[in-house]
Amino acid sequence: MLDFTQDISLHSPADAAASPDQVRSATPKEPVDDQALLDAYSRAVIDVTERVGPAVVRVETRTTDAGARGRGGVGSGIVISPDGFVLTNSHVVGTARQIRLSDADGMSTEARVLGVDPDTDLALLRADGARDLHFASLGNSRTLRRGQLVVAIGNPLGFESTVTAGVVSALGRSIRSVSGRTIEDVIQTDAALNPGNSGGPLVSSAGEVIGINTAIISGAQGICFAVASNTAQFVLSEIIRHGHVRRGYVGVAAQTVPVPRQHAVLAGIPNRMGALLAQLEPNEAASRAGLLPGDVVVRLDGQEINGVDDLIRTLDRDRIDRSLEIEALRLGRLRVFNIRPTLRKQAVK
Structure with a gap:
């Protein structure tokens, strides 16, 4: 039950007779010093730059x-x-x-x-022959949030060791790679990138590499992209083990989206995020299984899918040409399908 007594007393006639000191003491505090905030921002960028x-x-x-x-x-x-x-x-x-x-x-x-x-x-x-080099650690890109501070370091236009800073503008974007295929789960940032930045790190304020800068939209202001570090970790491990990346292929374009809490509760699943199927290629594994655009994949072959990076990693070489169960939310209801991933053809450079 709400108590309005204090609110009424704050507007009582007695306030009219309050002393000047009492009135001044009720005045809101001065806003936080902007210079202090800017100094903290600068220190964070400097610390990241010196570490990475x-x-x-x-x-x-x-x-x-x-x-x-x-x-x-x-x-x-x-x-x-x-x-x-x-x-x-x-x-x-x-x-x-x-x-x-x-x-x-x-x-x-x-x-x-x-x-x-x-x-x-x-x-x-x-x-070749280099040892004991300075190195940086790959972070967990799944923990990123929109608005989070990020720093890009590289050699834009040939100017070495250039540092720019910005924020995470969006997560779970899809862009087309040089091979013509879609790169999923891409980070969008407004940290200034120019030709020569490609391949450099996008770094969190904790000093972890959370993306590899990859592309700029010509003519756009402040729209730049980086491949998420979780995707980079997957590619890295595959290349070290096999010399190339082998993937299962199901013929979808997807993006990471939140799973509404009420849908998760009704379906009895723990997911807070899932992989929304935006497009399906005809006559490929997903369309043959009965999946539709708008379905949100939450589990594949017993593995929880909390976004596109999970879906990419789960479609590894061990699941190629196997019949798997894939679970997806359709209009809030959990549906189960049988899907058989095929070997994804290697893109031609």
Whole structure:
């Protein structure tokens, strides 16, 4: 029961006779000093830059042998282990036959390509002969929130070790890769990116790499994209194990969405998030199974699906050409389908 007594007393005639000191004491406090907030923001960006900046490398590529005239390019990369594993973009590597890495401390070394995945625009390099390098850790991109502070570090337009800051503008975006396929679960940010930033890290205020910068929309202001670190971790592990990424394919385009609490309770599932099917390709596994656009996938082969990155990881090589159960919410009701993923064809670079 609400008590209005105090509200009434605050508006009683006795207030009219309140002393000036009492009136001043009731005046709202002054707003927080903007300078203090700006100082805290600056300290966060500086801390991230000092921790992760030394692990960012310049990636220079050439398409011909030494001494020959050929085309080359410049991008960025992030060292993720002290023995020289480097993540960058597939489109930065391209068809290069020579790759050289250099960092802000003057280290320069040749590198070789361990594997590329054009479907996610990611590539894994190995620095030749380099050891005890500065490196950064991959974070959990699933914990990101819109509005969260992020920092991008790279070599835009050839200017080394450039730092820009912004926020996470949106999560679960889909963009088209250089292979023509759709990259799912992409992070959108307004941190300024330019040609040369590609392959560099998008870093959280905790100093963790939560994305690999990949694309800019020409003519747009403040709309830039990064491949989520959870997707990068999946690609990294596959390349290290197999030299390439093997995936099951079901023929859908999807995005990460919240699962309404009432739907989760009625369906008896723990999911707070799921993978919304936006498009289905005809005559592929998902459409043959009876799934429809608008269905929200919440479980596949007994594994909880809390978004597109979970769906991508679950469709690994061990589930190719197997009959699996896939559970999805349709109009708030849980439905179960049988699906048989096929081998996803390797994209041509």
